[in-house]
Amino acid sequence: MxxxxxxxxxxxxxxxxxxxxxxxxxxxxxxxxxxxxxxxxxxxxxxxxxxxxxxxxxxxxxxxxxxxxxxxxxxxxxxxxxxxxxxxxxxxxxxxxxxxxxxxxxxxxxxxxxxxxxAFLRGESMVGAGKKYNNLMGLTLGTGLGSAIQVEEVVKDAKLWTAPFRDGIAEDYLGTAWFIGEAKKQYGLEIEGVRDLLAPEVDSEISRSIFQKFG
Missing domain, CATH: 3.30.420.40 (ATPase, nucleotide binding domain)
Incomplete structure (x- = not known):
């Protein structure tokens, strides 16, 4: 086996x-x-x-x-x-x-x-928070935007990352690229990823402002 x-x-x-x-x-x-x-x-x-x-x-x-x-x-x-x-x-x-x-x-x-x-939504529907429900939506926020929907027994990729949003698509704003661009444009801050905003040398007020805008 x-x-x-x-x-x-x-x-x-x-x-x-x-x-x-x-x-x-x-x-x-x-x-x-x-x-x-x-x-x-x-x-x-x-x-x-x-x-x-x-x-x-x-x-x-x-x-x-x-x-x-x-x-x-x-x-x-x-x-x-x-x-x-x-x-x-x-x-x-x-x-x-x-x-x-x-x-x-x-x-x-x-x-x-x-x-x-x-995969995330299938796991939640089988053994997680969605176990008692027939209709579910799952969103994952990371480097990009992930999304899936479940209707009864069918689970599939919702592909919301390509959804039109503001001046582009959803993933332009709901992913790592937005944080990198926002930090550079608003504060002249060079970062490689979201984790960099939590570094001790980064002004906590700047980090808080960026996260609030993202939210």
Missing amino acids: RTIIGVDIGGSHISAAQINWNSGSIQLSNFYEADVDTSGSVDEIIDAWSEVIKKVANGKQAIQLGIAMPGPFDYEQGISLIQEQGKLKSLYGLSVKDLLAQSISIDSEFILFMNDAE
Whole structure:
């Protein structure tokens, strides 16, 4: 029997754990996470992801991966279509499934992908806060905007990141890029991500103002 490993990949991180399903509940073990510079090369990104997954596997060879991945992405084939979201550009058009399979030394048939927001909502509907409800909406805020909806038994990506909003689309304002642009435009502050706003050397009034505007 293969060990199931759940993986969450974002624009700046990876989290993974062994998944144990038992009578309607889930237990996690061997949890690991790491920051990842997704502006790096193909090898740098794949190596960083593989390192965390191997730690979670803890020497086990018979593993199966379920990976929550941001879009746009060909989830069935495992090919990245992310091009203009400020992350993972080097993987555009490549088979992430094959690259990971080779790096981890498993067959690609044991790697499955799902939209990250859809995976999040499926988890909440099965064992989380949405367990008692038939109709749900899930939103994830991170490097970008993730969204999913559930109607009865059907869960799917809502793709709200492309929704027209103000002078562009929703993700222009509801993601890391907005924080970087706002800090530069309003305060001349150079940051690489939201976490930088919490650094001791950043004026707390500036941070508070930016977060209030975002909210």
